[in-house]
Structures are given as C-alpha cells and as structure tokens.
Amino acid sequence: MKNKYTYVWVSLVILVFGIIFIPRIVERLKNDTVVENDRISIKDNSGDLAFVMLNGKKRMVPSFEFINQDSLLISNKDYEGKVFVVEFFFTSCPSICPIMSKNLVTIQDEFAQADNFGIASFSITPDYDTPRVLKEYAEAYGITDLDWHLMTGEKEKIFKLANSGFNIFAAEMPDAPGGFEHSGLFALVDKNGYLRSRVDDFGNPIVYYRGAITEEQGENSHGEIEQISVLKMDIKKLLAE
Numbered sequence: 328m329k330n331k332y333t334y335v336w337v338s339l340v341i342l343v344f345g346i347i348f349i350p351r352i353v354e355r356l357k358n359d360t361v362v363e364n365d366r367i368s369i370k371d372n373s374g375d376l377a378f379v380m381l382n383g384k385k386r387m388v389p390s391f392e393f394i395n396q397d398s399l400l401i402s403n404k405d406y407e408g409k410v411f412v413v414e415f416f417f418t419s420c421p422s423i424c425p426i427m428s429k430n431l432v433t434i435q436d437e438f439a440q441a442d443n444f445g446i447a448s449f450s451i452t453p454d455y456d457t458p459r460v461l462k463e464y465a466e467a468y469g470i471t472d473l474d475w476h477l478m479t480g481e482k483e484k485i486f487k488l489a490n491s492g493f494n495i496f497a498a499e500m501p502d503a504p505g506g507f508e509h510s511g512l513f514a515l516v517d518k519n520g521y522l523r524s525r526v527d528d529f530g531n532p533i534v535y536y537r538g539a540i541t542e543e544q545g546e547n548s549h550g551e552i553e554q555i556s557v558l559k560m561d562i563k564k565l566l567a568e
C-alpha cells in the first residue's frame with residue numbers, strides 16, 4: 328500500500344512539473360534565449376562583440392616576447408592600445424598557410440590607414456623560420472604594415488603560447504603536410520588586450536575566425552563558410568570602440 332501511494336505522489340510531481348515548466352522551456356527555445364546568460368556578456372546576436380570567457384573571467388592575450396622579421400624584440404606590450412589579429416603558421420607550410428597569409432594581406436590592406444591595428448604571426452617552425460626567412464616571406468607576400476610582426480623564438484614557448492595561451496592547436500605531426508598540424512584559425516584581440524568575437528545564432532561566441540577560406544571561395548569542401556569578411560567587420564567595430 329505504501330508503494331502505491333509513493334507512485335501516486337511521484338506521478339503528481341511529474342505532472343505538476345510538466346504543467347509549470349515545460350511551456351516555459353518551449354517558449355525560451357522559440358525565442359532563442361536558452362543560452363542568453365551563458366559565457367558571454369551580451370544577450371542576443373545583435374552584432375555586438377562578446378568577450379571570450381574562461382572560468383567566468385574575460386580572457387586576455389597571454390604575455391609573450393619573441394624576435395620578429397627585422398630581428399627586433401617584440402612583446403605583447405607592443406600591441407597595447409591596438410586591435411590585432413593572431414595566427415600561428417610556418418613559412419614552409421604547403422597547405423593552408425599560404426591562404427591564411429593572403430587573407431591577412433587583404434586585411435592589412437583594408438586597414439592600412441589605421442594606426443591602432445596590427446597582426447601577430449607566430450612561426451611554429453622557429454628553428455627553420457629565422458628572421459631572414461621571415462623577412463623574405465614578408466616580402467614575397469607583400470607584408471608592409473609596420474605593426475605586422477612575424478615572430479620566431481623558442482619552440483616550446485611558441486607551442487605553449489598556441490596550445491595553452493590561445494587554445495589554438497599546433498603540433499608536430501610527421502604524417503601531416505610539412506610535418507606540422509595546426510588549426511588555421513585567427514584570434515581577435517581588442518585595444519585592452521581582451522580576446523573578442525561575435526556570437527553565433529545561439530548567443531555563444533564563435534571564439535575564433537576561419538583563416539583558411541578566402542572571401543572569393545565562399546566556403547570549403549566541408550561546407551564551412553568563409554569568415555574573413557566577418558572578421559573585417561568585427562575589426563572595424565573594435566577600432567571604433
């Protein structure tokens with residue numbers, strides 16, 4: 328008899344839950360508000376840029392210090408007060424790096440008159456990519472912006488910066504083209520050193536921008552849409568802040 332009453336009470340609780348809460352959940356799903364308080368600081372996909380969060384805190388660009396293509400010591404402090412794009416690449420890359428570099432050149436050219444814009448490119452093959460090699464690469468691709476630094480240094484520090492600092496995957500893989508694997512993503516940093524991005528249709532930050540698909544290409548063979556045009560728009564927003 329006791330079990331019978333227990334079942335009745337459980338059924339009653341489930342019924343009440345269904346009557347009260349399920350309509351609310353459905354309504355939130357219809358209005359795309361399920362994730363409005365998750366991870367980001369804006370409530371809708373209005374075009375504003377979100378802060379990229381980690382453990383409830385705004386993520387900042389990690390500290391770094393490397394040598395650039397002109398044999399100058401460059402650190403994160405050289406980018407203070409600037410909006411900048413971050414990439415990890417290598418000059419002998421036979422696959423996505425040439426596309427990434429060409430995409431960044433189009434961004435460089437679009438913001439040529441912006442004194443507070445820059446690009447940070449970190450080589451994941453620093454033993455090969457000496458300042459001289461990086462200088463030749465810069466000249467070959469038409470890299471002219473004085474705030475676009477192609478950097479080299481200790482391999483361990485660069486890989487730590489990529490994988491732990493920016494969470495942009497990079498690793499040595501003998502079977503990969505060129506012997507290295509990396510994601511081909513760009514990170515966007517605002518004038519105060521915070522990582523920023525626009526949000527997706529669910530209100531979550533996309534975090535990174537696809538760097539290996541051109542605007543002309545539109546999308547790749549996997550159906551992924553280009554985001555260079557989006558990145559350009561978001562750079563403009565940050566420059567205006």
